[in-house]
Structure formats: C-alpha cells, structure tokens
Amino acid sequence: MLAHFWLAFVAFAGAIVLGEWQMYVRSPLHAWLDNPEHYYRSVTVHGVVMAYVLPTLVAMGLGYALSELALKRPLVGLRWAWAGFWLVLVGTAMAAAAMASGHASVLYTFYPPMIASPFFYLGIVLVVVGSWIWVALMSINLRAWRKENPGAAVPLAMFGNVAGAYLWAWTSIGAAIEILVLILPVALGFKDTIDAGLARVFFSWTLHAIVYFWLMPTYIAFYTLVPRAIGGRLYSDTMGRVAFVLFLVFSMPIGIHHLFADPQIGAGFKFVHAAMTAMVSVPTLLTVFTIVASVEIAGRMRGGKGAFGWIRALPWENPMMLAVAFSFVMLGFGGAGGLINMSYQLNESVHNTQWVTGHFHLIFGGAIVIMYFMIAYELWPQLTACAPLPAGPIRAQLWLWFAGMMVLTMPWHYVGILGMPRRMAYFDFTAPALQAQAWTVTASAVGGAMLVVSALVFVYVLATAEPFTFSLPAHPVGRVPALLNGYALWVSMMIALTVVNYGFPIAQLAALKETSVPAIPMGLR
Amino acid sequence: MSAEAVAVAAERRWSRAVAAIIAVLVAMMVFTGVHWASMPPSRVETIDPRTLHISGEFAEGNLGATLSPEGKVVVRLVAQQYSFEPQCLLVPAGVPVTFRATSTDVIHGFVVFGSNANTMLIPGYVATFTTTFPAVGEHMMPCHEYCGTGHEGMWARVQVVSADEFRKRAGNGSRVSCVRR
Amino acid sequence: MSAARWSIVALVVLTVVSFAVGFAWLPSEHGDFTAKGLWDTICRAAGVPQKWSAGAPAAATRSTRVVLDASMQRPQAQDAIGRGATLALNCTMCHGPRGLSQANAPNLAGQYPEVIIKQLMDYRGGDRASSIMQALAANLSDANIRDLAAYYTYLPRPRNAPVTDMSIVPALVRVGDPMHNVAPCAACHGGIERKPGAPWLEGMPKEYLVEQLAAFAAGKRHNDSHGQMRNMARNLTPQQIEEVALFYARHGEGEEGR
Numbered sequence: 001m002l003a004h005f006w007l008a009f010v011a012f013a014g015a016i017v018l019g020e021w022q023m024y025v026r027s028p029l030h031a032w033l034d035n036p037e038h039y040y041r042s043v044t045v046h047g048v049v050m051a052y053v054l055p056t057l058v059a060m061g062l063g064y065a066l067s068e069l070a071l072k073r074p075l076v077g078l079r080w081a082w083a084g085f086w087l088v089l090v091g092t093a094m095a096a097a098a099m100a101s102g103h104a105s106v107l108y109t110f111y112p113p114m115i116a117s118p119f120f121y122l123g124i125v126l127v128v129v130g131s132w133i134w135v136a137l138m139s140i141n142l143r144a145w146r147k148e149n150p151g152a153a154v155p156l157a158m159f160g161n162v163a164g165a166y167l168w169a170w171t172s173i174g175a176a177i178e179i180l181v182l183i184l185p186v187a188l189g190f191k192d193t194i195d196a197g198l199a200r201v202f203f204s205w206t207l208h209a210i211v212y213f214w215l216m217p218t219y220i221a222f223y224t225l226v227p228r229a230i231g232g233r234l235y236s237d238t239m240g241r242v243a244f245v246l247f248l249v250f251s252m253p254i255g256i257h258h259l260f261a262d263p264q265i266g267a268g269f270k271f272v273h274a275a276m277t278a279m280v281s282v283p284t285l286l287t288v289f290t291i292v293a294s295v296e297i298a299g300r301m302r303g304g305k306g307a308f309g310w311i312r313a314l315p316w317e318n319p320m321m322l323a324v325a326f327s328f329v330m331l332g333f334g335g336a337g338g339l340i341n342m343s344y345q346l347n348e349s350v351h352n353t354q355w356v357t358g359h360f361h362l363i364f365g366g367a368i369v370i371m372y373f374m375i376a377y378e379l380w381p382q383l384t385a386c387a388p389l390p391a392g393p394i395r396a397q398l399w400l401w402f403a404g405m406m407v408l409t410m411p412w413h414y415v416g417i418l419g420m421p422r423r424m425a426y427f428d429f430t431a432p433a434l435q436a437q438a439w440t441v442t443a444s445a446v447g448g449a450m451l452v453v454s455a456l457v458f459v460y461v462l463a464t465a466e467p468f469t470f471s472l473p474a475h476p477v478g479r480v481p482a483l484l485n486g487y488a489l490w491v492s493m494m495i496a497l498t499v500v501n502y503g504f505p506i507a508q509l510a511a512l513k514e515t516s517v518p519a520i521p522m523g524l525r
Numbered sequence: 526m527s528a529e530a531v532a533v534a535a536e537r538r539w540s541r542a543v544a545a546i547i548a549v550l551v552a553m554m555v556f557t558g559v560h561w562a563s564m565p566p567s568r569v570e571t572i573d574p575r576t577l578h579i580s581g582e583f584a585e586g587n588l589g590a591t592l593s594p595e596g597k598v599v600v601r602l603v604a605q606q607y608s609f610e611p612q613c614l615l616v617p618a619g620v621p622v623t624f625r626a627t628s629t630d631v632i633h634g635f636v637v638f639g640s641n642a643n644t645m646l647i648p649g650y651v652a653t654f655t656t657t658f659p660a661v662g663e664h665m666m667p668c669h670e671y672c673g674t675g676h677e678g679m680w681a682r683v684q685v686v687s688a689d690e691f692r693k694r695a696g697n698g699s700r701v702s703c704v705r706r
Numbered sequence: 707m708s709a710a711r712w713s714i715v716a717l718v719v720l721t722v723v724s725f726a727v728g729f730a731w732l733p734s735e736h737g738d739f740t741a742k743g744l745w746d747t748i749c750r751a752a753g754v755p756q757k758w759s760a761g762a763p764a765a766a767t768r769s770t771r772v773v774l775d776a777s778m779q780r781p782q783a784q785d786a787i788g789r790g791a792t793l794a795l796n797c798t799m800c801h802g803p804r805g806l807s808q809a810n811a812p813n814l815a816g817q818y819p820e821v822i823i824k825q826l827m828d829y830r831g832g833d834r835a836s837s838i839m840q841a842l843a844a845n846l847s848d849a850n851i852r853d854l855a856a857y858y859t860y861l862p863r864p865r866n867a868p869v870t871d872m873s874i875v876p877a878l879v880r881v882g883d884p885m886h887n888v889a890p891c892a893a894c895h896g897g898i899e900r901k902p903g904a905p906w907l908e909g910m911p912k913e914y915l916v917e918q919l920a921a922f923a924a925g926k927r928h929n930d931s932h933g934q935m936r937n938m939a940r941n942l943t944p945q946q947i948e949e950v951a952l953f954y955a956r957h958g959e960g961e962e963g964r
Contacts, residue, residue: 555727555731555732558732558735559731559732559735560735567751567753568750568756568758569750569753569754569755569756570755570756570757570758571755575773575774575775576773577931577932578768578769578770578931578932579768579770579771579773580768584768585768585769585931585932585933586768588932603932605931605932605934606889606893606894606901606934607887607889607893607894608887608889608933608934608937608938609887610932610933610934610937611933612887612937625758629931629932651758653758673893673899674889674890674893674898674899675882675889675890675893675894675899677882677884678882678883678884678887678888678889678890678893679887679889680884680885680887681887704940705940
C-alpha cells in the first residue's frame with residue numbers, strides 16, 4: 001500500500017509542476033513557447049498522470065488497506081497485489097518514455113485518427129491490467145470474508161470499496177476495447193484506417209464513470225473516516241450503501257453526455273444519457289445530506305445548540321473538519337457546473353471551452369483530491385508508524401489547496417463562458433477580441449502556483465497520529481437488507497443499462513464501413 | 526419517535542427534495558428541446574473524408590453560405606489541419622442558419638464566440654445544426670478540439686451582416702464568404 | 707413488492723420513459739426528423755445515418771484530383787529506383803543531375819515520395835499550371851510517377867546542420883501567426899510534425915519559395931485541397947514571405963553553397 005501511495009504522490013508532484021508550467025506559459029506573463037508541441041506534450045503527461053496514474057494507485061492502495069482494516073484479516077493474494085503494482089509501475093514508465101520522447105502528444109484523451117507510438121498505448125494498457133488484478137483481489141477477499149461470516153453485514157467501507165472496484169472493472173472495458181481493438185492495430189502498423197466516431201463512443205464509455213471510480217475513495221472517506229475523525233457518528237449506514245449502489249448502476253451508461261456535440265450519435269441517445277446523468281447526481285445529493293447530518297451530530301455532541309450553533313462548535317482545528325468543509329464547498333460549485341454540463345442544451349454553450357477544464361479541476365482536483373490528502377494523512381500511521389504530524393502544517397496545506405483551487409478555477413469557468421477554447425499552446429492577448437480574457441489566465445496561473453506549493457507541502461508532511469479505527473454509525477447496524485449487502489442486482493442493472501444505452505450506437509457505428517478514415521500518426525518519425 | 530425514526534423521516538424528506546430537483550432539471554431539458562428547438566448536432570450522416578475535395582457537397586466550389594429560393598440559409602465548411610475553409614463565414618442576422626461541416630483529417634470542432642454555435646467535426650461524419658445570430662457584428666471562431674501542433678493557430682471569423690445585405694450578396698445562388706481574395 | 711423488484715421496475719420505467727421522450731417526443735418537434743413517419747423518426751434519433759440536406763452542389767471548382775494514400779508513402783523496391791533513375795534523365799536539365807537544381811526549379815533530392823507523386827499527377831491532370839511541367843508529365847503513367855518518386859526519395863538531401871539556435875528561426879516557422887490563422891510552418895513541413903503531402907522545404911531555392919507563396923496567396927496556384935496553403939499564404943505579409951523563404955533556403959546550405 002505504501003508503494004502504491006508513494007508512486008502515486010511522486011507522480012502527482014511531478015505532474016502538478018507541469019500543470020502550473022502550462023498555465024504560466026499560456027498566460028500573459030510569459031512569451032510564447034518556441035515550440036507548441038512542448039505544451040501539448042506537457043498536457044499529455046499532466047493528463048495521463050493525474051487521470052490514470054494518481055487515482056488508480058490511490059484507489060488500489062486504499063482498497064488493499066480497507067480490505068485488511070475493515071475485514072480485519074490479512075490480504076489474500078499478496079503476491080498478486082505486488083504483481084499488479086509492478087504492472088502499473090512498468091506501464092507508467094513505458095507511457096512516460098513515449099510521451100517524453102514526443103511521440104505521444106495526443107493528450108490523455110488520445111482521440112483518433114491521431115495515433116501515437118504504440119508504447120504509449122501499451123503503457124496505459126498495463127496500468128489498467130494492473131488495476132484489474134486489484135479488482136479481482138477485492139472480490140476474492142470479500143468472498144473469503146463472507147464465507148467466514150455468513151449473513152453478516154459487510155462493513156460499509158469495504159462495501160463501497162468493492163462497489164468501486166466492480167464499477168472500475170466494467171467501465172475500463174470501453175477504453176480497453178478502443179485501445180486494443182481499434183487503436184493498437186493502427187499504431188502497430190497493421191491497419192491504415194480507423195473509425196474516429198466509434199473510438200470516441202468507446203472512450204466515452206470509460207470517460208464518465210472513471211470519475212466515479214476516482215470519487216469512491218473520497219466518498220468512502222466521507223462515510224467511514226470523517227465522522228469518527230471529527231468525533232461524531234455516521235448519520236445513516238443505509239444511506240451510504242444506497243449511494244454506493246446507485247453509483248454502480250448509473251455511473252457508467254451515461255457517457256454519451258461527453259458526446260453531445262458529436263455528429264455520430266443520434267438525438268435520441270443523447271437525450272436518454274442526459275436524463276440518466278440526472279440520476280447519477282442523486283447519490284451525491286444523498287451523500288451531502290448524510291454527511292452534513294453526521295457532521296451535525298459531531299457538532300451537537302460538542303455542545304452546539306440551535307439551528308446553526310453546532311457549526312461553530314465543530315472541531316475546526318481538526319484538519320479532517322477543514323478538509324470536509326472545503327471539499328463540500330468545492331463539490332457544491334463543481335457539482336453545479338456538472339449539472340450545467342449535463343443539461344443537453346446548456347452544454348452547447350460550454351462544450352470544449354475552458355469552462356470544462358475549470359469544472360473538472362475544481363471537482364476532481366479540488367473536492368476529490370483534497371480527501372485523497374486526508375486519506376493519506378489518516379492511513380500513514382498505520383502504514384509507516386512514524387512520529388505524529390503537527391496539525392498546523394496540514395491545516396496550512398489544506399487552506400492553500402482550497403484557496404489555490406478557487407483562484408485557479410473560478411476565472412477559468414468565467415473565461416470559458418466567454419468562449420476561450422481548450423488546449424491551445426498560446427493566445428495573442430493583444431488582439432482586441434482576446435484582451436478581455438487575459439486577466440483570467442494570469443489569475444489561474446497564480447492559483448496554480450499556490451497549488452504547487454500545497455502539493456509539495458503535502459508530500460513532505462506525511463506522518464502519523466493515533467491508531468486507526470473506523471467510524472461508528474449513529475444507529476447500530478442490525479440487519480442490513482440483502483440488497484444493500486451484495487452487488488448482484490446492481491451489477492446486472494449496470495450491465496443491462498449499458499446494453500440499452502450503448503449497444504445500438506456501438507453496433508451501428510461498428511457496422512458502418514464508410515466511416516473508417518485514414519489514421520494520422522503523431523510525432524516525427 | 527425514536528431517534529432512528531426521526532432520522533429515517535428526515536432522509537425521506539430529503540429524498541423527495543432530491544427527486545424534485547432532478548425532475549425540474551430533466552423537465553427543463555425537455556422543455557427547451559421541444560419549444561426552443563435547441564438541440565445539439567444529432568443528425569447522423571456519413572461521408573468519405575478522402576474524396577471531399579474532388580466532388581460532392583463539400584468540394585471547394587460549394588463551400589460558403591447559400592440562400593435557397595425558399596429563403597433557407599445553409600453554410601457549408603470544412604475543417605482541416607490547420608484552417609477552416611472558408612476562413613471567413615458570412616451569415617445574416619436574425620434568420621436561422623444551418624451549418625453543415627465535416628473534417629478532412631483529424632477531429633476538429635468549433636465554437637463561435639457570443640453564440641451557441643458549438644460542434645465537433647469528426648472525419649467520416651457530417652455535423653448539422655441550426656442556430657440564429659441575433660445581431661450584426663463579427664465573431665471569432667476558434668477550433669476547440671486539439672487537432673495537432675498547429676491547433677492554436679486555427680481560427681476563423683464569422684461576419685454577421687443584415688439579412689438584406691446577405692440577400693443581396695447571396696441572392697443569385699452563389700456561395701458567399703467574406704474571405705478577402 | 708420486494709425492494710429488489712421495486713428497484714427493477716423503477717429502472718425499467720425510467721428507461722422506457724426517457725427513451726420515449728428522446729426517441730419520439732423531442733424529435734417530433736423537428737420536421738427533418740419526422741419527414742417519413744414514426745419508425746423513421748426513431749431510426750434517425752437512434753443515429754442511423756441518413757441524408758439530411760438536399761444541398762445541390764454547384765459545379766465544383768476542382769483543386770486537385772489526387773487522393774493521398776498511405777501506400778504512396780511506403781518505400782518501394784530497388785528496381786523501382788532504377789527505373790526512376792532512367793526516367794529522371796529527362797529532368798536533369800532543370801532539376802539537376804542529383805536532384806539539386808542550379809536554376810530556380812525546386813530541389814527534388816530526398817523529397818517525400820507522396821509529394822512528388824501528387825505534384826506530378828496534378829501537372830498531368832492540369833490542376834497545377836506550368837507549360838513545361840504539364841507537357842513533360844503528360845506522358846507519364848502512374849507507374850512512371852511512382853518510380854520517379856522512389857528515385858528522388860532515395861537521393862540524399864542537401865546537407866544541413868540541425869538548428870540549435872532558436873533565435874534564427876523566424877516566428878512564423880516556430881509559432882505561426884495565430885490571429886491570422888497561420889499555423890507554424892514546422893507543424894506541417896517538419897521540425898515539429900509532418901503532414902503527409904507537405905513537402906520538405908529545407909534548401910529550396912529562395913526565389914522558388916517566394917514565387918509559390920505568392921501564387922498561393924493570389925489563388926493562381928490552387929492544387930492544395932481545400933485551400934490548406936492558400937489559407938496560410940493569403941494572410942502573410944511580404945516581409946514574412948521573404949523571411950520564411952530566406953530561412954528555408956539558407957537552412958539547406960551545405961556543399962552546394964546555395
């Protein structure tokens with residue numbers, strides 16, 4: 001687990017420096033780059049690390065930790081777990097080499113017909129395969145525990161953990177098919193043409209639910225770490241389970257909302273995916289209620305009175321309290337932005353503008369990653385048994401992250417509404433049409449700098465506190481209904497919805513021969 | 526009521542609130558889809574990007590804005606690494622304009638500042654959508670999907686002129702644009 | 707009803723209702739979806755490809771008839787090079803004995819094969835104007851053209867040292883002129899990326915480059931499909947054209963000393 005976290009955070013530190021460099025060179029503070037390809041290379045590395053390497057490793061490391069701590073038994077399949085880790089490490093190195101050499105400047109979305117070096121794709125494949133080993137181990141460990149504890153309620157942390165694992169296994173299939181079936185034959189030179197529309201559909205299969213895979217560690221932390229850490233109780237164990245199963249069903253078959261502006265999908269499927277995306281906001285809204293209620297319990301247990309007095313009574317000097325408050329503020333803004341993106345027609349105004357970039361940095365880099373920090377801080381004592389960590393630097397780090405994220409993303413959202421397009425290496429801010437947009441990029445660059453400092457503080461300040469225990473639910477968990485103790489129904493629904501929502505578009509596009517277009521290799525050969 | 530019952534009741538109230546929020550959002554989507562007819566490009570049509578330049582709807586001589594005898598305005602354009610053809614689009618104000626566009630090589634896309642024109646251009650498919658420009662003026666139209674290392678230089682312009690002026694220039698069935706040749 | 711059954715029913719109802727709205731109700735508001743009845747509407751909403759516009763094309767002004775194909779870029783067999791060498795004896799007067807011209811004709815040595823193929827086919831088809839080249843190309847068959855391309859590709863390029871001092875590279879080559887819709891030259895012509903069909907420019911005679919850019923800008927040369935080069939050249943100032951031509955011509959300085 002330590003290996004997973006260290007690899008994740010080292011890569012994170014590197015990628016965040018690159019991210020800030022990108023912001024800086026794109027802003028009015030810096031002259032144009034000599035070679036725009038360097039910018040796109042950096043964007044590719046930043047994206048691949050932040051989207052594929054960091055969250056996968058955090059989820060895997062946390063998963064193994066939860067498997068042992070929640071189920072109170074040693075991990076079955078330790079050697080396999082190490083094999084998975086090495087696959088992720090080798091895959092990351094391979095992709096990094098391809099990117100660093102300039103042969104893979106295709107961004108982390110790698111949309112064909114642009115084709116990069118096969119090593120780039122193989123690297124990503126290895127990372128995903130390593131994570132599949134983790135998925136299998138989570139399932140195996142849960143099954144072993146169930147055999148020893150027939151009929152018992154699965155501890156909530158493990159329940160969420162395994163739900164996340166199943167979700168990831170199913171959702172990663174989309175990009176896996178895209179890479180293995182469509183892209184690699186072209187990258188390796190066996191084929192010259194590729195269906196760009198079909199590739200985007202497969203990628204969209206993965207693209208939305210992957211963010212829920214990223215989100216699982218954070219939500220697990222909300223439900224099972226936060227209440228205990230701030231001295232309260234979890235308001236409702238059942239609600240937590242409901243939220244996790246709703247994610248399992250609705251996260252994945254909604255990916256076409258990333259393709260609202262695409263010409264290869266019909267209007268009918270676009271609408272259906274939009275409506276179902278509305279459904280996936282439900283578990284978040286439920287979570288907000290449950291966690292705020294749990295926090296309120298903590299406040300009242302500390303003597304807070306009245307409708308809002310409990311807020312003041314909360315343990316604000318506790319870093320976990322700060323983190324969850326910051327996370328919820330960012331979740332509020334980011335979630336609202338997400339609702340706008342999901343709204344079929346409103347999406348037209350913001351598609352592929354910097355609004356989108358602002359949105360996902362806020363919700364993922366902000367709300368989710370801030371809890372990754374807390375997960376690391378919480379687990380570190382368990383993993384390393386080192387000296388206690390002073391809460392002061394942690395609080396400072398969290399404040400810096402929150403403030404930096406707000407300064408980074410708020411101007412970003414605004415300039416997106418003005419229309420600024422994504423993924424451009426430089427802008428001519430002297431042109432009259434663009435002058436009004438210049439300050440936002442400078443502001444974002446300042447925000448980014450704050451984030452870099454915060455990230456470096458995080459990496460240095462990883463220490464330990466008291467022994468680790470999970471949160472107690474407010475009302476003791478008696479009998480958990482079977483539906484909220486297992487996955488069979490929810491996984492079946494997930495698969496069924498996938499078939500209904502994606503089956504026809506994929507089959508239809510795959511059958512079209514005339515849409516296979518010439519591949520365009522990237523990078524000087 | 527026991528504490529647990531209080532909790533359950535609170536949860537139920539919240540669930541109803543959540544359901545209401547979702548219903549409002551979805552209803553809004555349906556309403557705007559029905560009444561304001563603002564729908565993203567969703568008419569699937571395929572085309573061969575390799576032969577666009579040789580003949581057919583997207584050959585060079587056919588690109589630009591056209592005015593049909595019934596008064597329908599259609600703008601045709603093509604995206605390639607690294608320019609839109611034509612680089613300057615002429616459109617009338619206050620009249621629905623239908624865009625039809627495709628790509629000759631990789632995935633491009635464009636947004637028109639100050640309007641809701643926004644689409645992806647995927648080789649092999651034709652993107653069709655309709656929008657209206659309310660006022661006279663000039664707008665920037667950047668490519669907004671990463672299309673390679675020249676992406677940051679790929680901008681076109683949209684010139685919105687009065688409906689009368691447009692009719693004068695496009696009335697004879699020719700394809701018009703505002704590219705200075 | 708058990709919770710499981712209730713969940714399934716709820717999901718099915720949700721799915722059916724959203725499909726009904728998305729496939730029947732919303733498209734019914736748009737004439738071009740409903741033109742041919744309900745089943746057709748549903749098919750269109752599902753994404754079955756249709757023709758959506760009766761846009762009758764005017765007489766197409768043709769830029770080029772050549773379709774660039776990956777096979778044009780593949781290296782050819784040895785005998786193709788030999789045949790090409792024989793054919794190329796007709797070309798040495800202007801293009802030089804080793805593909806490096808002494809006049810203002812373009813250097814062909816080391817040029818990308820698909821570039822040579824396309825330009826010869828354009829001359830042959832009348833899409834690129836030049837009385838000399840059109841006459842010479844008229845007698846070439848497709849196989850001849852491919853052999854010539856194979857030969858010239860195999861010839862060594864003018865020796866040129868890699869550019870290490872970025873300050874001598876004009877801005878247009880490095881970063882383009884974005885607000886005038888000019889991408890960096892190096893993004894297509896090599897240095898950053900290379901687009902198939904874009905010629906290798908290092909060492910080209912300066913007068914030739916200036917002439918061609920001016921021809922593109924005026925629209926007199928129009929064999930670039932969809933105006934890829936015309937869109938660039940039209941937005942260049944005369945100084946930029948001079949600067950760029952000088953850079954590429956000088957960049958090829960080697961034994962030839964040009």
